[in-house]
Amino acid sequence: QVQLVESGGNLVKPGGSLRLSCAASGFTFSDYYMSWIRQAPGKGLEWLSYISSTTNTIDYADSVKGRFTISRDNDKNSLYLQMNSLGAEDTAVYYCARGWEQLDYWGQGIPVTVSS
Amino acid sequence: DIQMTQSPSALSASVGDRVTITCRASQSINRWLAWYQQKPGKAPKFLIYKASSLESGVPSRFAGSGFGTDFTLTISSLQPDDFATYYCQQYNSYPLTFGGGTKVEI
Numbered sequence: 590q591v592q593l594v595e596s597g598g599n600l601v602k603p604g605g606s607l608r609l610s611c612a613a614s615g616f617t618f619s620d621y622y623m624s625w626i627r628q629a630p631g632k633g634l635e636w637l638s639y640i641s642s643t644t645n646t647i648d649y650a651d652s653v654k655g656r657f658t659i660s661r662d663n664d665k666n667s668l669y670l671q672m673n674s675l676g677a678e679d680t681a682v683y684y685c686a687r688g689w690e691q692l693d694y695w696g697q698g699i700p701v702t703v704s705s
Numbered sequence: 706d707i708q709m710t711q712s713p714s715a716l717s718a719s720v721g722d723r724v725t726i727t728c729r730a731s732q733s734i735n736r737w738l739a740w741y742q743q744k745p746g747k748a749p750k751f752l753i754y755k756a757s758s759l760e761s762g763v764p765s766r767f768a769g770s771g772f773g774t775d776f777t778l779t780i781s782s783l784q785p786d787d788f789a790t791y792y793c794q795q796y797n798s799y800p801l802t803f804g805g806g807t808k809v810e811i
Contacts, residue, residue, distance in 0.1 A: 633806050690796035695751075
């Protein structure tokens with residue numbers, strides 16, 4: 590069955606960096622676009638970024654453009670999100686999801702807290 | 706960006722009730738709309754795509770409808786497992802945007 594497992598979340602100081610990973614299994618990872626979405630505490634869902642199956646197409650939300658970088662390693666069935674210049678507004682649960690339009694499978698989410 | 710507005714933001718219902726949630730887009734999105742269910746502390750679960758197509762394994766009591774700017778999610782007979790927050794999401798254009806959510810509670 591399809592599984593997506595995020596890791597790398599942590600408490601980080603403002604201005605700091607963090608790299609999230611998403612390990613995929615149960616499907617042919619290299620065939621699918623992948624996305625990152627986040628949810629701030631008590632808030633709704635915010636799409637952050639997607640990457641095409643071959644990495645030739647990438648897009649970001651304005652809120653993270655220039656600070657976050659999405660990447661993938663199809664040999665390792667893994668998706669990544671490098672997050673730099675983190676601020677309190679980036680505190681959220683971060684989800685990876687399969688797809689770039691309808692998101693049919695989601696990971697369990699990983700919390701990221703930005704605080705001094 | 707396309708704004709997605711859900712109503713109501715919360716509703717109280719009982720098991721067996723028919724529940725309708727509305728989602729309105731700030732501009733036409735044709736049928737490029739998905740619905741998700743989220744329970745506390747859990748990831749969203751994909752329910753419906755292309756406004757009215759049920760994802761495999763989703764109970765038939767869930768139904769989606771609409772076109773253009775106005776959409777609905779209907780649960781024909783609410784079950785205990787359905788108490789959750791529901792989100793609509795447009796994928797007509799980037800950035801993907803979600804509605805603010807509708808919490809269905811007892």
